[in-house]
Amino acid sequence: MSGFPGHEVITALVSGRYADPFSILGMHLTSEGLEIRALLPDASAVTLIESKTGRKITELNCEDDRGFFSVLLSRRKKPFRYQFAVTWHEHTYIIEDPYRFGPLLQDIDSWLLAEGTHLRPYERLGAHPDVLDGVEGMRFAVWAPNAQRVSVVGQFNFWDGRRHPMRQRRENGIWELFLPAVTIGQLYKYEIIDCNGETRLKADPYAFEAQMRPETASVTRGIPAIADGDPARNAANGRHQPISIYEVHLGSWRRHVENNYWLSYGELAQQLVDYVKYMGFTHLELLPINEHPFDGSWGYQPLGIYAPTRRFGTPEDFRLFIDAAHQAGINVLLDWVPGHFPGDEFGLAKFDGTSLYEYADPREGLHQDWNTLIYNYGRNEVRNYLAGNALFWLERYGIDGLRVDAVASMIYRDYSRPAGQWVPNHYGGNENLEAIAFLRYTNHTVGTQRDGAITVAEESTSFSGVTAPPDSGGLGFHYKWNMGWMNDTLRYMQLDPVHRKYHHHQMTFSMVYAYSENFVLPLSHDEVVHGKQSILNRMPGDVWQKFANLRAYYGFMWGHPGKKLLFMGNEFAQWKEWNHDVSLDWHLLDDTDSMHSGVQRLVRDLNQCYRQHSPLYDLDYRYDGFEWLVADDAENSVFAFLRRDSHGNEMIVVSNFTPVPRLGYRIGIPTPGRWREVLNTDSQYYNGSNMGNSGELHSEQVPSHHREHSLLLTVPPLATIFLAREA
Known part of the structure; x- marks a missing residue:
């Protein structure tokens, strides 16, 4: 035969x-x-x-x-x-x-995937419902160039790798197969005989849904429909807009009292969205919701980066949660982790027996701090996998922006490595040129493919041009977390007020470099874990002074140039460190007259004041939007500065970081007129001592601070006040 x-x-x-x-x-x-x-x-x-x-x-x-x-x-x-x-x-x-059935992958897709320039690789790789030759089924495709054989296994074939071996596309290392009658909602994996002849069972890197941990199978699922953009949401991300971000870990924001179980996406769509709207935040930032095997990683060690975690519901439920936030006028940012991934056997590690997704040399491919693996950014297919994922969340779920985690660990080859344990680039330097090129490519892709979407860098060094355009040699992010501001100001606030005059510069130094990048001022989850204590507990003094210090600090933060970010629980001054296994201490708000309720009311009013007064945000990134009025009064630990918008409207912010009231405190001002006290963190409404300026002040033609006109103020103890110039 x-x-x-x-x-x-x-x-x-x-x-x-x-x-x-x-x-x-x-x-x-x-x-x-x-x-x-x-x-x-x-x-x-x-x-x-x-x-x-x-x-x-x-x-x-x-x-x-x-x-x-x-x-x-x-x-x-x-x-x-x-x-x-x-x-x-x-x-x-x-x-x-x-x-x-014949080959599935088109030549143009094959070319772009191999070249690493396919904008939407998730449309071709992974599992997709399809109809071929009139037959309904599921097409599967996975990249494993060094495998000896790859099969689709799942509920539909008894998890038997003999039954459905895949076709290998030798030109690009992709294996593909169309399986008739496979439907949405079925479990599957890839059984791979790797280059060493070992059998590996791998989850789909491009799966749109995964099993609830500790199970690890992928789930067949249709690709989400493209989410429509919205001009108002696009505008809300702009540099000239107020951006106040509420950072949330969905698993511990609030839990069911009776069993400590998570809220579902549906419950969060009601409770969390309503709360964020009530508190006046403009943006909701989610710690990573990509599928991840270990709760204690908080999502920062993801393995299913195309799948919303099953902990809180289905992908459809997550989409409805995002839609609910948008309907409430809230933009949603997602923490995104292209910097590393865990080495779990079912995931990307040694995917086809080789270091396919990760660098092979542990001096390049192993994060010693986190015991995780580092993506090989120089590989076209890996770059495509990650950059495509960034666009996926923006296009398919309507996410308004990505906050990119641990950028410094990506762009420096010697990050957290002693001499001799890192590999220089081909110029002999310590920069990871492949990672830098990847970030530029990703940010360029986001900028050209999704109008109004933003990327925010958590970058902890002085790397130049993080928020400069890629074509100008920058990384192309829209915003950067100001880690220097956070570290300096927290160190200052932790000091006993009697010692603060010796560290005055820690509150002013940020203005030296404030316009080098487009900054976000973050008080994030990283500041309330690992023994650092809560923000409240880092404040000095007795209970009243702790709360007063915190209120004054928040006022200074909301007045300072830069967009704002506050981690959940900080808005009502939780005593304890954040614990991802339990709910926030909402019982602290049971008493509406408590100090915690006072801080919550202050944060709400700060957000409202911030959004209503354009001098506090319009010119965040221009020199003419800020002017020091009092920068050198270290003896009294008083700071005063003026914020200005593009129409000439002005706001004065004055902070007193000692428990001594400053009565008859004169500050010179550039513009005479009538000024109204629009916010005072010492107000009785916030459980302060209720000292202030009786609502209104008039300038005097009395020289002070090298200016011809001045204001005579009462500056309350451990407080910040906002003064708006009346027309």
């Missing part, structure tokens, strides 16, 4: 170790006619059926009792559509043959 496979080939096929199943299985035109071959383990009988007529043509011969069947149709020369009627354990099923 012409072209009939030998016993060795059948043995390799049956044992799941034949790399080219399409050369054997399916329909083949031979010199003697059409030959149809099938591998159907445990089948007792197989009948060939013509799909068009439903007519039974002939029985297939069992050539090997391990499940290899074939038949030669010597009188037929023209290929036709067919099905099998297969008898398993006395039950007969009509099935389509996966090996009668």
Whole structure:
């Protein structure tokens, strides 16, 4: 029989170790006619059926009792559509043959994927519902260039790697297969015989849904529909807009009291969204919701970066949660982690037996701090996997921006590594040129493909041009966390007020470099864990002074140039450090007259004041939007500065970081007129001592601070006041 496979080939096929199943299985035109071959383990009988007529043509011969069947149709020369009627354990099923379908990946997609420039690789790789030749099913594709064999395994084939080996596209290392009758919601993985002959069971890197941990299978799921953009949301991300971000870990913001179980996406869509709107925040930032195996990583060690975590519901539920935030006028940012991934066996590590996604050299590919693996940014397919993921969340879920985690660890090869334990770049330097190119490419892609979307860098060094455009040599982020401001000001605030005059510069130094980048001022989750204590507990003094210090600090923060970010719990001054395993201490707000309720009211009013007064945000990133009025009064620990918008409106911010009231404190001002006290952190409403300026002040033509006009103020103890110039 012409072209009939030998016993060795059948043995390799049956044992799941034949790399080219399409050369054997399916329909083949031979010199003697059409030959149809099938591998159907445990089948007792197989009948060939013509799909068009439903007519039974002939029985297939069992050539090997391990499940290899074939038949030669010597009188037929023209290929036709067919099905099998297969008898398993006395039950007969009509099935389509996966090996009668041609290649799936188009040439242009193959080229772009190999080149690393496919904007949406998730549309071609992974599992996708499809209809081929009138047959419904699921097409699968996975990149594993060094594997000896790859099979799709799942609920639909008894997790048996022999049944559905995939076609290898040798030009790009992608394996593909269309499986008829596989539907949405079924579990699957890839069974890979790697380059060393070892069998590995891997989750799909491009899966849109995953099992609830600790289970690790992928779940077949249709790709989410493209989310419409919105001009108002786009505008709300702009540099000239008020941006006040509430940073949230969904698993511990609030939990069910009766069993400490998580809220669902649906419950969060009501409770969290309503709360964020009530508090006046403009943006909601989520700690990573990509699927991750370990709760204690807070999502920062993701393995299913295309799948919203199943902890809180389905992908559809997550989409509705995002929609609810948008309907409430809240933009949503997502923490995104392209810097590293855990080495769990079911994930990306040694995917095909080689260091496929990670650098092979542990001096490049292992994060010693976190015991995680580092992506190989120089590999086209890895760059495509990550950059495509950034666009995926923006396009398919309507996420308004990404906060990129641990950028410094990506762009420096010697990050947290002693001498001799890192590999220089080819110029001999310590910069990871591949990672820098990847970030520029990703930010450029986001900027050109998703109007109004932003990226925010958590970058803790003085790397130049983080928020400069890529074509100007920058990394291309829209904003950067100001870690220097956070560290300096927190160190200052932790000091006893009697010592603060010796560290005055820590509150003013940030203005030296304030316009080098587009900054966000962050008081993030990192500041309330690992023994650092809560923000409140880092304040000095007795209970009243702790709260007063905190209120004054928040006032200074909201007045200072830069967008704002506050981690959950900080807005009502939680005593304890954040614990990801339990809810925030909402009981602290049961008493509406408590100090905690006072801080919550202050943060709400700060947000409202911030949004209502454009001098506090309009010119955040221009020199003419800020002017020091009092920068050198270290003895009294008083700071005063003026904020200005593009229309000439002005706001004065004055802070007193001692418990001594400053009565009759004169400050020079550039513009005379009437000024109104629009916010005072010492107000009785916030549980302060209620000292202030009786609502209104008038300037005097009395020189002070090198200016011809001045204001005579009462500056309350441990407080910040905002004064708006009246027209």
